[in-house]
Amino acid sequence: MRARLALLAAAVGVLVLTAFLVPLALLVRTVAADRATVRATAETQSLVPVVGTADPQTVRLTVEQLAAESGRPISVFLPDGTVLGAPVPRTPAVALAARGQSLTAESADGREVVIAVQGRPDGTAVIRTVVPRSQLTAGVTRAWLVLALLGVLLVLVGLVVADRLARTLVRPITELSAVSHRLASAELDARVTPAGPAELREVAGALNHLAGRIQVLLREEREQVADLSHRLRTPLTVLRLEAESLRDPDDAARLTTAVDGLERAVTGLIRQARWRSSTRDGRGGCDAAAVVGERVAFWSVLAEDTGRTVTLDLAPGPLPVGVADDELAAAVDALLGNVFAHTPDGTPFTVRLARDAGQVALTVADSGPGMPAGPVRRGASRAGSTGLGLDIADRAARAGGGRLELRGGPDGGTVALLRLGPPQP
Template identity: 45%
Template sequence: MRWALVKVCLLATTLVVLAFAVPLGLVVEQTAHDRAITRAERTAAAIAPTLSVTTAREPLERAMATVAEGGPDRLAVHIPAGAGAPAQEAGRRRAARGDIDTVRRTGHTTSVPVPGGRALLRPAALGTGQIAVVEVYVPRGEAGRGVAGTWLLLGAAGALLVVGAVAVADRLGVRMVRPARQLARAARELGEGRLGVRVAERGPAELRMAAAAFNSMADRVTALLAAERELAADLSHRLRTPLTALRLNAASLGGSPAAEQTRSAVEQLEREVDTLIRAARSAHSGDERPGRAYCDVAEAVRERMAFWSALAEDEGRDTRVSGVGRTVSVPVARGELSAVLDALLGNVFRHTGQGTAFAVDVVEGAARGAVFVVVSDAGPGIGDPGRALRRGGGAGVAGSTGLGLDIARRLAESTGGDLRIGRSALGGAEVRLRLRTGAGEAGEPGSACAAHGGGHRAGGALPASPPAVPAGRRRGSLARSLGDGL
């Protein structure tokens, strides 16, 4: 914008200078020419009285030497023949004889071009009644005297005017562009999460209005986020009462494995609620950027599969975990990753029948730039993956809010990864969560459910159908409650 304004001003000023300077220079040039011709006419008129008295060469040459400006060789007199006297010329002739005869015949003064300048031809009456022609030579330098200096002066004045106009336009452009750049930089910083950024209201009226609107918008966004944090904190705090009752009931369950698992689940839920309250109550300023948390994907998968394995065993589901024998760190908080894993595994239990097998595979990308967490099952699959990935897209399904896959997708995208849904080798759904580790570019792994030879290798395969549940297997109340609640 700044350079565009400077270019427009440069073009406009140059056109104005040319429109005024060129005609003015031409006028000055014409004035100098007319002034030289006027002096030549005065010289020609000064010799006319002598011609009316005598045409003798000697007195005529003395008169010519007296009145000639710039030397006697600039003046010439052409006397026609008459009364037995031959035609004679005094001085140096430069004009053509035809031009001289024309002036003698017409009786009008005129100027004609000659080598090196112009010649003024003026008729003069002799005492005998004949017409002589006085020729005055005007050199080209005399006709253009002072013209070059005038052109230089006009050029210098025009250049100064153009430079001054460009300087003024540049300062005006800076005054307009600087607030616009500050507004753009503030908008970019606000988009990056610096909620405390504001813009000084200065510059042209339009930019001041834009800055005021931006500041009002930033204040509104900050207020809305603060209200959202308060609401999240309040809702999380309201969970403490039922959690307290649940913890007291769990304490009275005794020392059975199911009771220990229940107490462990209650403690984890309390930790998650505390984390939500602290995160919601934390009053980070707009310029603060808390450090990014990292966690081990393999450890998180082992922990969550240990939790869900009790319910899987109770429902007769064959499970497999692979690729968790090696530490793989990703820039995700442990609690967030655990919540996403719970959402994905909970979907398996909610949307597939009892006895349906599933697998969780951790696969590193080919270029060690990403890690893939693949959850696959042998259920009916997902009919509309696009709708399932939309926030709230699965809300019409019984027992689903439609938020789990969207939360998982946003977690993956926060690391530069993504989430994809496809058909697994088990015949059901395959949810592939790609998390960037920052070590390099991610390569697509092979199918997470390829041939598996045992151990912690990615891509292991399950039987085409899960083994039958032994008769008389008891499905405890804990398993049923976990399956219904998640």
């Protein structure tokens, strides 16, 4: 923007200066020519008394002396045809002046000045001189150079002033852009210092108000999520007491483990809602091998109860990924939960975790009927669920610098591929 404003100022300055300096330069040339012509005419007219009254010898001496002083050729044409001074042929201007008319005419050598002298007994004499072109343009080149330098100087001054004015506009706009990018990167404490014209200060104030309003809305939303999650602790406590009161130790242990996992998920949700970092994404990293192994072990108990065969293929760890352990655990639970929710009992499934081109790839494949046709969107499901499970997995994948891929298996069923990138430094 500064460059465009400077270019605009330069263009306007050049046009304005051209409109003024070109006529001024022509005027300087005309004035110089007229000044040389007036000087030559005045010097020539000083000969009129001598030419009108003196004898030819006196006229010759006077003409030669004036020609030597002025540096211009001077000739006197007497009525009898005698030419005194510079020997030149009679020109049309001289012939016209012999009839009693003084004039100035342009010639190949410069500007010709002829003066008719009347009062001689033998007729009208004519005094002729020529102003060379070097005298007609004396000082014009220097004046033009001065005008050109003045024009360049004025353009440069205009550019400096335009740049200063542009800086007062560009700097607040740049700050507005930087703060908007910081807000987009979750730096909600970023604010703009109002500066520049009134319109930009108003925009800065509006952006600061918007940032503050976003902070308030997010704080209220997180508090509501935290409060809702906290309310789940009471029924969880009841479930724990009910599990501990079971007579079968195995059932009590299994239910207690499930309640512990649910309580950890609720605690993680509260912590994430209330104490989320204000950094770029607020996420850490974890060992994918440990998290996936722990969650598969948890679901293996339910798989055994429903007659499902679980095939687990874990690459040797650690496998660091750029997503927090609770979010990765939630994504794995969502994928495995879909297998249990949308395939009949006894349907086998496979969980594979491996390195793949600098990323970690988690594959969950089942031999069920496959996914319904159509895209899967958050909150929408074609299989009677909430439609949030795959969205949780997809958000975890994107948070970890990867993506979620869904496709059909070679022998039917569904293959969910969760790609996760390495932790960010």
